[in-house]
Amino acid sequence: MTIVDMPSPNHTSGRKKYRPEAVVIHIMEGTLSGTDSWFRDPHSKVSAHYGIGKNGEIHQYVPEMNTAWHAGRVNAPSWPLIKSAGNGLYINPNYYTIGIEHEGKEDSEWNEEMYLASSGLIKDICTNWSIPLDRLHVIGHHEIYSLKTCPGTKVDINKLIRLAGGNVAVPAVTGSITPAKMAEKGKVTTKTRLNIRPQPNTRFKPIITVDPNVQLAHDGFTNDGEVISGIGKWYYTDEGNWFWSGSVTKVSMLPIPLIEVSPAIGDFTVEQIKEASGAKAASAAKFHPFIVDTCTKYEINTPIRRLCFLAQVGHESGGLFFTEELASGRDYEGRADLGNTHPGDGTLYKGRGLIQITGRFNYEALSKDFGEDFITHPERLGGKNVNVCMPEQLKYAALSAGWFWNKRNLNASADQIDIHKPIDEGDNLTHFKMITKKINGGFNGLADRIQKYINGVAFFR
Numbered sequence: 001m002t003i004v005d006m007p008s009p010n011h012t013s014g015r016k017k018y019r020p021e022a023v024v025i026h027i028m029e030g031t032l033s034g035t036d037s038w039f040r041d042p043h044s045k046v047s048a049h050y051g052i053g054k055n056g057e058i059h060q061y062v063p064e065m066n067t068a069w070h071a072g073r074v075n076a077p078s079w080p081l082i083k084s085a086g087n088g089l090y091i092n093p094n095y096y097t098i099g100i101e102h103e104g105k106e107d108s109e110w111n112e113e114m115y116l117a118s119s120g121l122i123k124d125i126c127t128n129w130s131i132p133l134d135r136l137h138v139i140g141h142h143e144i145y146s147l148k149t150c151p152g153t154k155v156d157i158n159k160l161i162r163l164a165g166g167n168v169a170v171p172a173v174t175g176s177i178t179p180a181k182m183a184e185k186g187k188v189t190t191k192t193r194l195n196i197r198p199q200p201n202t203r204f205k206p207i208i209t210v211d212p213n214v215q216l217a218h219d220g221f222t223n224d225g226e227v228i229s230g231i232g233k234w235y236y237t238d239e240g241n242w243f244w245s246g247s248v249t250k251v252s253m254l255p256i257p258l259i260e261v262s263p264a265i266g267d268f269t270v271e272q273i274k275e276a277s278g279a280k281a282a283s284a285a286k287f288h289p290f291i292v293d294t295c296t297k298y299e300i301n302t303p304i305r306r307l308c309f310l311a312q313v314g315h316e317s318g319g320l321f322f323t324e325e326l327a328s329g330r331d332y333e334g335r336a337d338l339g340n341t342h343p344g345d346g347t348l349y350k351g352r353g354l355i356q357i358t359g360r361f362n363y364e365a366l367s368k369d370f371g372e373d374f375i376t377h378p379e380r381l382g383g384k385n386v387n388v389c390m391p392e393q394l395k396y397a398a399l400s401a402g403w404f405w406n407k408r409n410l411n412a413s414a415d416q417i418d419i420h421k422p423i424d425e426g427d428n429l430t431h432f433k434m435i436t437k438k439i440n441g442g443f444n445g446l447a448d449r450i451q452k453y454i455n456g457v458a459f460f461r
């Protein structure tokens with residue numbers, strides 16, 4: 001198989017802690033040459049690992065060990081193996097999938113050349129990464145993102161799998177399986193990231209994903225689990241959940257304290273930050289690690305809390321752009337209520353950070369809580385705008401906003417909002433206005449704050 005290299009800048013190096021576990025089939029809604037230029041344009045911010053033309057030509061844009069940007073959004077996924085991150089969030093599927101684009105439109109027929117090239121490529125990918133060749137591991141893009149029809153109505157994914165030599169017969173998901181259990185207490189260490197499931201079968205969604213090199217205890221095993229790479233042995237835990245034996249090695253030593261396994265904390269995507277705050281992609285990306293840290297620190301850890309926080313902070317900062325008030329701050333001079341008792345305090349302690357921390361009192365309180373000196377160095381909370389901020393300024397711009405949010409107990413207010421109902425009416429509006437009032441002192445910019453929430457909500461439900 002000849003593969004033409006066409007490197008795209010639109011990718012993430014590596015795959016975080018993940019590895020390819022499935023192939024996602026796409027349709028280009030265009031031509032191979034059009035896709036070549038679109039994926040190689042840094043402004044498009046999209047890519048896939050491969051593109052296949054109607055003549056069977058294969059172009060590679062991103063190496064398989066890197067993360068292509070082809071299926072990062074999740075909406076009402078029907079794919080049983082989607083990785084949940086808890087709280088209604090998902091691990092970005094780009095980290096654990098390989099994307100293949102195909103020339104044509106959603107309703108154009110696929111010819112044999114394209115089927116053959118695609119199935120050959122799928123076969124190689126699945127062999128290289130030990131991905132089972134079946135309908136659970138070769139999927140259409142819309143199974144992850146239901147708002148798209150991609151890869152369209154014409155492609156026969158079963159045919160692709162059959163041509164690749166795989167097994168198209170996937171038994172229907174049943175409510176429970178009753179495997180023959182054999183008691184055998186013991187310990188194993190995970191070799192790779194490992195999913196723990198309610199049944200010994202990958203058709204059941206993982207409950208928890210465990211990192212490599214973690215010790216797990218088991219109470220027993222079955223040989224009646226799903227056969228993966230020839231191995232049908234699965235272990236069960238004391239809670240009755242299951243993991244595949246092929247991903248672990250036995251520990252034959254004396255007992256070692258078990259590492260506490262906790263559910264994965266939701267990955268907060270750049271896209272969620274961008275959409276809910278109204279930020280440009282570059283600003284959202286710059287702030288991403290600091291907003292993640294902030295949300296962890298202040299338990300802004302549910303979809304509704306994150307969405308409200310980002311909509312409000314997005315408004316206050318002009319879309320994660322300004323980290324320092326534009327005005328000189330002279331208007332705050334002598335404001336005793338802000339603690340501005342020394343000459344020059346007004347300009348020195350003008351609004352900074354993503355929620356505009358203002359006045360000597362607040363700067364002092366923040367210094368105390370963070371163990372940092374923002375009195376001598378107020379500029380550490382943010383400098384003019386995101387483009388000129390040092391990483392430390394981005395960090396404290398985000399953290400100070402979380403601090404302010406936390407001081408006013410705004411998580412509790414956000415918790416009153418029902419994310420499945422409109423934000424601009426009824427109780428939802430009342431609570432959203434209350435958050436606005438606690439941040440702004442009034443309702444300035446309420447319409448923009450609401451709009452940001454509305455723009456972002458689809459990315460959090």
Ligand SMILES: [Zn+2]
Pocket residue numbers: 025026027070141148150151
């Ligand atoms: Zn697609």
